Amino acid sequence: MPVNVRIVQGLQEAAEILAADRGARLLGGGTLLVRDINEGVMTEGTLLRALDPVLLAINAGGARIELGAGVTMAMVLANRDLSYLHAPARGIGGPAVRTTATIGGNLFASTPYGDFTTALLALDAVVTLHAGFGGARVMPLEEMLTNRARGGVGLVISVGFNRPAGADAFRFLKVARVRPKGISVLSIAAHLPQNAGRISGARIAYGAMGPTPLRAKAVERVLEGRGLDAATIAAAKTAALEGTQPATDAIASEWYRREVLPVHLGRLLAGETS
Amino acid sequence: MARMPVQFRLNGSDRAVFVEPAETLLGTIRRGLGDFAPKFGCGQGTCGVCTVLVDGEPRLGCLTLSVTCEGRSIETASGLADGPTLHPLQAAFMEHFAAQCGFCTPGMLMAAKALLDRNPDPTRVEVVEAIAGNVCRCTGYEPIINAILAAAQQRGARRA
Numbered sequence: 008m009p010v011n012v013r014i015v016q017g018l019q020e021a022a023e024i025l026a027a028d029r030g031a032r033l034l035g036g037g038t039l040l041v042r043d044i045n046e047g048v049m050t051e052g053t054l055l056r057a058l059d060p061v062l063l064a065i066n067a068g069g070a071r072i073e074l075g076a077g078v079t080m081a082m083v084l085a086n087r088d089l090s091y092l093h094a095p096a097r098g099i100g101g102p103a104v105r106t107t108a109t110i111g112g113n114l115f116a117s118t119p120y121g122d123f124t125t126a127l128l129a130l131d132a133v134v135t136l137h138a139g140f141g142g143a144r145v146m147p148l149e150e151m152l153t154n155r156a157r158g159g160v161g162l163v164i165s166v167g168f169n170r171p172a173g174a175d176a177f178r179f180l181k182v183a184r185v186r187p188k189g190i191s192v193l194s195i196a197a198h199l200p201q202n203a204g205r206i207s208g209a210r211i212a213y214g215a216m217g218p219t220p221l222r223a224k225a226v227e228r229v230l231e232g233r234g235l236d237a238a239t240i241a242a243a244k245t246a247a248l249e250g251t252q253p254a255t256d257a258i259a260s261e262w263y264r265r266e267v268l269p270v271h272l273g274r275l276l277a278g279e280t281s
Numbered sequence: 282m283a284r285m286p287v288q289f290r291l292n293g294s295d296r297a298v299f300v301e302p303a304e305t306l307l308g309t310i311r312r313g314l315g316d317f318a319p320k321f322g323c324g325q326g327t328c329g330v331c332t333v334l335v336d337g338e339p340r341l342g343c344l345t346l347s348v349t350c351e352g353r354s355i356e357t358a359s360g361l362a363d364g365p366t367l368h369p370l371q372a373a374f375m376e377h378f379a380a381q382c383g384f385c386t387p388g389m390l391m392a393a394k395a396l397l398d399r400n401p402d403p404t405r406v407e408v409v410e411a412i413a414g415n416v417c418r419c420t421g422y423e424p425i426i427n428a429i430l431a432a433a434q435q436r437g438a439r440r441a
Contacts, residue, residue, distance in 0.1 A: 010303035012285070012348050034346075038326050041344045044303050045324035054303065056349065081338070101414015102392065103332050103339035188413040 010044055014056045021057040022137045022162045031055050033162060035112030036079060038104055039120070061164060062111070065089075070170050076111025076163045080123065083110075091170075091177045095126035095196065098181040101188045111163050114148075115155060118215050119258055122194040124148070125214035126179050128222060129196035130168040137162040152219040172200035180275045181214075182267065184258070191215045192259045193268055195275050199235065206230045211272075216251040216264060225249035226272065240276045244269040289353045291316065292360025300347040307331045307342030310357060318358040318387040322416075329415030332388035333357050339395040341414075358387035361394070370394060373432035374425070381419035388415050393429045403433055 012034070015021050025031050030052035034040055043049040062077030067088035074083075083089050083096040084105065099108050099122060113123040114134065127148055134151045138144040143164060146154075154160050171177035178197045183189030194214035199206050209230040211223040225246040233239045253264035274280050284299040291314060298313050310316045310333070319342050322328035331342035334356040361368035370393050373379070380386045389412060396403055396411035403411070408429045409422075417425060 009301070012302035012346060014348065037344050037346055037349070038341075041303075041305065041346060042325050045305070045343060054346075100326060101329060102395065102411055103329060103341045103414050104326055104344075106335075106338040106340055107344065187410055 010049060010052060010054060012054045012056065014058065016058050018057060018059045018061065018137050018162060018164065019139070021055055021059075022139065024053070024055055025162055028053055033057065033111070035077065035109035036107030038100065038108045039112055039116055064165070071167065072170055073165050073167045074110055075165050076109060076114075078110050080105035080108050080110075091174075092123075092126060094179040095123045095181070095194075098122045098179075098183075098191075098194070110166060114151070114163060114166075115160075118218060118254060119191045119193075119256060121220050122181055122191055122214050124152070125194045125212045125220040126196040127166055127168065128152075128212035128220050129179075129198045129210045130171065130177070131198070131210055132166045132168040134166050135164045136160070137164055149222060152221075156218055171198055175278075176200050178275050178278075178280070180271055180280050182271055190258050193253070193264055193271065195268075195272055197275055199230070199276075201235075204234050205232050206235060207232070213251065213268070215258075216253045216268060218252065218254075221250065223247065223250065223272075230276075235276060240273050243276055244273045247272045285348050287347050287351055289350045289355055291355045292357060298347075302346075302348060304347050305343055306333065306335075306340070306345040306347050306350055306355070309347040310342060310355070316357050316359050319391075320384055320387060322384075326414075327416070328385075328388075329392065329412075330385050330388040332391045332415060334391055334395055337395065337398060339392050339414075356391065356394070358390045361390060368394075369432045369435050370397070370429065373428040373435065377424045377428035377431060379420060379424040379428035385415055385417045385419075389417065389425055393432070396429070397433055397436065401433060402437055403430070405430065 034054045034056045062075040064075040066073040067086055080096040080099045083092050099105055132148040133145050134148055136144045176199050181194045182192040193216055196212045198210040200208050209227045211226045214220045226243045229242045229246050247269040253261045255261045287300050288297045300309050319333050320330040322330035324343050326341050326344045332339050333342045335353050370390050392412050392415050408426050
């Protein structure tokens with residue numbers, strides 16, 4: 008049976024189809040799923056396109072941000088209230104990819120893709136999942152990524168997170184061999200709120216350093232309660248690799264990723280990246 | 282699998298076609314409608330030779346399903362010229378030797394058109410960013426960048 012496409016209006020109908028058909032996949036922008044069709048990776052099953060406008064909703068003006076799963080990278084770039092997310096959004100493909108690539112799709116992108124999800128992870132984002140009959144279930148993004156690795160998530164409606172503490176509190180770095188557009192060797196996102204010159208509630212996330220984007224909890228522990236000085240950065244670099252499981256692929260070897268991660272983490276923390 | 286009806290505008294003309302459910306816009310435009318300007322390159326969203334405009338936005342025809350284009354306006358490089366009169370971008374590409382083998386040219390033109398329609402006076406950096414998703418293996422990009430900047434300058438001069 009070839010690949011079928013079903014177009015539905017509401018989330019309830021989409022959720023029912025996804026629950027009943029294990030071969031059904033929700034279509035975001037298609038930058039990953041249609042590629043799978045072109046390459047013969049996906050030869051049968053159902054692609055589901057949901058037109059519910061809630062998937063395109065952007066609530067970015069206040070302290071709490073909510074972005075629909077169908078919001079594209081181009082929509083993020085067009086929104087001035089989301090300027091702190093412009094670097095990770097601009098890191099996704101070229102302009103013609105960004106007009107279609109969605110936040111929801113990025114949550115499911117396999118390594119070394121998923122740079123935007125890395126940024127969301129450092130912002131302590133939660134995902135809202137459809138829970139039937141208008142209900143919703145909220146889950147930390149980190150937990151969703153763990154579930155994704157096991158194969159079961161559900162229908163993601165939106166992501167939510169608090170606005171970063173300040174203009175310099177959120178930092179993002181994508182390391183690629185080809186500029187301005189290239190697939191990640193790795194990416195690093197850091198949320199570094201400071202209280203009286205000391206970091207409080209640090210969040211560091213890596214992309215392409217494991218099967219999914221992951222938190223660098225050892226680095227977070229090092230940073231907590233300290234000023235961002237040379238000694239702290241040196242200690243963070245020492246702890247940088249704890250918990251990572253990088254892969255070898257066409258972009259970089261596992262060895263190379265391990266070698267360069269501490270260097271780039273140090274530069275990001277020192278504010279030396281452009 | 283039942284074929285699905287889709288209607289859209291292609292370079293200003295209303296078109297109605299039946300497509301396979303998972304058929305790409307590139308396949309529909311080329312095989313179904315006979316417009317061979319957009320090319321098939323990588324099929325992965327990497328090379329940009331299939332770039333078309335959908336409602337004025339650059340899209341990759343190889344990664345866009347035709348059924349998602351219902352009611353949309355599609356533009357390809359075939360629709361740029363006005364009869365025998367080339368579009369300023371096409372003329373600038375000729376003038377600045379921005380095409381060698383020509384395989385990337387239709388995608389480059391549409392990426393450039395998307396930029397100039399949105400930003401008539403781009404900087405060099407903005408031009409580079411606009412064509413970042415389009416691969417050229419012949420020119421080294423410099424003639425293409427210069428052609429797009431020249432076309433922008435020419436359009437600006439016409440407006441003044």
